[in-house]
Amino acid sequence: MTTIRIGSDELDLEKVLEFPADYARQLEFAKKLRGYAECGCNMTSPRPKLVVRAHGKIFILARWPDDPRPHREGCPFLERSTRLNGTTTKRDAFQFTGGIHDMRLDVALKVAAGGLKSPSQSSTSATRTQRRAAPLLGFLQYAWQSAGLHIWPGRGRRGWNACWSRLVAEMAECKINGRPGSEVLHIMERWDEARKADLAAELEAFHDGASIDKDGYQRRLILGEVDVLRPSPHGGQLKLRQARHWYFLSTQLYEQFQQKYKIALTGIGREDLRCVVVLVFEKSRQGYLNVMDAAAMLANVQFIPCDSSYEAAMADRLVGEGRAFEKPLRHVDNAPIHPDFRLTDTAPETVIEVLGLAGQPEYDQRTAQKRAHYRESGIPIVEWVPTAEPLAAVQLPAPAARRSIRATGT
Structure with missing residues (x-):
C-alpha cells in the first residue's frame, strides 16, 4: 500500500485519490501548514513532495514540479512525459513544456455568428506547416497517458474519482488550441449527494460558458463516462453517468459516432466495461446542449483503455493476477x-x-x-x-x- 503523509498522519493514497471529499480537512491542513503533502512511494527521507490544490471545497494532489526526489515505478505521480516512445517535434499536436500540456486539437472552439471557424481553426497552408492538429480520440488518449491511467502497478483498485483526481491534477494548467484548459475543459466528477448543489452549480456555469453571444458560439469540451446513448426525434441523445443533463447529436453525427466508435460504445451499461467519452458542445439559444463532435474509448472496470472486449478480458486477468503492465496508446506517441x-x-x-x-x-x-x-x-x-x-x-x-x-x- 502506498501512503501519503500529511503532518504526522500516514494515509492510504489510494483512498485519498478515490474519496478526496472525505479527506478535505486533512488536505486543507497540509496546504495551509506546509503547502504540500509527502508521497510514500519513496520512503527515503526527504520524500517526494505533492502539490495540494484547491478545487472548489475539496482538494486534489499533483506532482511537485521539478522535485529532484524521484517517484517510484507504480506511483500515480511518476513523471509520464519521459515514457513517451519515439521522438517529438515542434510540429506535434501534443507538447509538454514548463510543466504544462499544450495541445492543438482538430476542433473549432469558437465559431463566428456566420458559421465560419475562427482564424486559429482555419486550415491554411501556413497553419499546416506550423503544427499538426490531433483528433478528439488522440486528446482522450493523451490525457489518459499523461495521468498514467494506461498503467497498472500490479495492486490496488481504481474507480472514476481516482481517474478524475489524476486527470484534473494533470490538466489543471493545460492549454487547448491556445486557450486555458480551465476555461474550455470540464472533467466530470463522480456524483456526491452531500455536494450535489456545488457539483450542479459548477456544471451549469460551465454549460453557460458555451452559450452563443454577439461574436458567435463559444464551444467547450466535457469528459466523462457514458451512461445512456439512444435515438432522439432529431438524431441521438447522450447522458453522462455523473450528471442528469442530455447532450444532443444531429442525425448525421449520431450515425457517424455509432459507426466509428462501435466497439467503445459496447461498454455502455455493462458491469464489466466502461465507455469514456469527450464531447465538443455548444448551448443553443433555447438551452439545448448540442454536440458538435465526439470521441469514445472503451475501458475495463479499472479504466484501463482497451481496443476490444477481448483486450478488456486480458486486462481483467492481468489485474486479477496482480501483474504490473501498461497499455500503449497508438494515437499518442511515434513508436x-x-x-x-x-x-x-x-x-x-x-x-x-x-x-x-x-x-x-x-x-x-x-x-x-x-x-x-x-x-x-x-x-x-x-x-x-x-x-x-x-x-x-x-x-x-x-x-x-x-x-x-x-x-x-x-
Missing part, C-alpha cells in the same frame, strides 16, 4: 509498433498481443510485421487468439521476482 499490452514485471518486458481478428489477410500481415519487429528487437511475446483457445489457457511468464524465488529454492 513504430504498439503492442496490445506490455508486462512491466518481467525482465525483459514482455509484450502481449490479443489477436481478435486472426484469419483476416490484412490483419495477419500486420501481425507478421509485428512479430518480425519483436524478434529482431529481442522482445518476448505472448499471443492469444480468442477464437482458438480460452483465455485461461494462455501461459504468461512469471514476474521477475517469482522467477528469482524459484531459482534460489526458497
Whole structure:
C-alpha cells in the first residue's frame, strides 16, 4: 500500500485519490501548514513532495514540479512525459513544456455568428506547416497517458474519482488550441449527494460558458463516462453517468459516432466495461446542449483503455493476477509498433498481443510485421487468439521476482 503523509498522519493514497471529499480537512491542513503533502512511494527521507490544490471545497494532489526526489515505478505521480516512445517535434499536436500540456486539437472552439471557424481553426497552408492538429480520440488518449491511467502497478483498485483526481491534477494548467484548459475543459466528477448543489452549480456555469453571444458560439469540451446513448426525434441523445443533463447529436453525427466508435460504445451499461467519452458542445439559444463532435474509448472496470472486449478480458486477468503492465496508446506517441499490452514485471518486458481478428489477410500481415519487429528487437511475446483457445489457457511468464524465488529454492 502506498501512503501519503500529511503532518504526522500516514494515509492510504489510494483512498485519498478515490474519496478526496472525505479527506478535505486533512488536505486543507497540509496546504495551509506546509503547502504540500509527502508521497510514500519513496520512503527515503526527504520524500517526494505533492502539490495540494484547491478545487472548489475539496482538494486534489499533483506532482511537485521539478522535485529532484524521484517517484517510484507504480506511483500515480511518476513523471509520464519521459515514457513517451519515439521522438517529438515542434510540429506535434501534443507538447509538454514548463510543466504544462499544450495541445492543438482538430476542433473549432469558437465559431463566428456566420458559421465560419475562427482564424486559429482555419486550415491554411501556413497553419499546416506550423503544427499538426490531433483528433478528439488522440486528446482522450493523451490525457489518459499523461495521468498514467494506461498503467497498472500490479495492486490496488481504481474507480472514476481516482481517474478524475489524476486527470484534473494533470490538466489543471493545460492549454487547448491556445486557450486555458480551465476555461474550455470540464472533467466530470463522480456524483456526491452531500455536494450535489456545488457539483450542479459548477456544471451549469460551465454549460453557460458555451452559450452563443454577439461574436458567435463559444464551444467547450466535457469528459466523462457514458451512461445512456439512444435515438432522439432529431438524431441521438447522450447522458453522462455523473450528471442528469442530455447532450444532443444531429442525425448525421449520431450515425457517424455509432459507426466509428462501435466497439467503445459496447461498454455502455455493462458491469464489466466502461465507455469514456469527450464531447465538443455548444448551448443553443433555447438551452439545448448540442454536440458538435465526439470521441469514445472503451475501458475495463479499472479504466484501463482497451481496443476490444477481448483486450478488456486480458486486462481483467492481468489485474486479477496482480501483474504490473501498461497499455500503449497508438494515437499518442511515434513508436513504430504498439503492442496490445506490455508486462512491466518481467525482465525483459514482455509484450502481449490479443489477436481478435486472426484469419483476416490484412490483419495477419500486420501481425507478421509485428512479430518480425519483436524478434529482431529481442522482445518476448505472448499471443492469444480468442477464437482458438480460452483465455485461461494462455501461459504468461512469471514476474521477475517469482522467477528469482524459484531459482534460489526458497
